[in-house]
Every structure is written in structure tokens, then in C-alpha cells.
Amino acid sequence: MADGGWSIGSTGNGWENYFAGGIDEAAIYAKALSPAQIQAHYSAAINAPGPLIVAINITAGAISVTWTTGTLQAADQVGGLYVDVPEAKSPYTPAAGKITQYYRLR
Numbered sequence: 001m002a003d004g005g006w007s008i009g010s011t012g013n014g015w016e017n018y019f020a021g022g023i024d025e026a027a028i029y030a031k032a033l034s035p036a037q038i039q040a041h042y043s044a045a046i047n048a049p050g051p052l053i054v055a056i057n058i059t060a061g062a063i064s065v066t067w068t069t070g071t072l073q074a075a076d077q078v079g080g081l082y083v084d085v086p087e088a089k090s091p092y093t094p095a096a097g098k099i100t101q102y103y104r105l106r
Helices: 035-046
Strands: 052-057 062-067 072-075 102-105
Touching: 052 102
Parallel strands: none
Antiparallel strands: 052 062, 072 102
């Protein structure tokens, strides 16, 4: 329905019955998904790498990047070209000197 009211985490137009929990990977589709598409989304989610944790040790002036599964990738811009970080193992401490660096898992 065009211009229909909808919300994520509440009922109606988002004004009542708030959901008191976490919502992850929300998506809105223009049509109903097939059972195979739903299964593909579920499989991708439970087999996804992560979590990726970036922590700053102010005393040591160092950054630590940790993850449990997947391959660490880095880019100079958030929308930039991400490339695998060669031989990166968790926990990973980036070399000093880079002012801005973005990380993700593949």
C-alpha cells in the first residue's frame, strides 16, 4: 500500500507499544520474500563474521582490533575500497601514523 503507515520496534505509526529489545539487520522489501529467500537471509546472518571490536588504549596510545571469525579488511574512507589486511590476526594493532582507518570483516 503506497504511503501506508509502518514502523520498526513499535505498533501503528510508531507511537505506541515500543519493543524493549535489540533489533538487528532490519530491512523493508517491496514484496513478500519466498521461503528460500528467508532461509538465505537467515543462513547469511548466522554464518556472518564478527563481532568486530575496536578499542583505544589511551594510556598506551594504541588501537586494538579484535574479532572471532572472518578476514579483517581496511579502507581509508568509509565508502572506499576495502582490502584484506595482510596476515592480520586477532587481536590486531595497526601501525602508528594513520590518522583515519576504517575496518570491516569479510
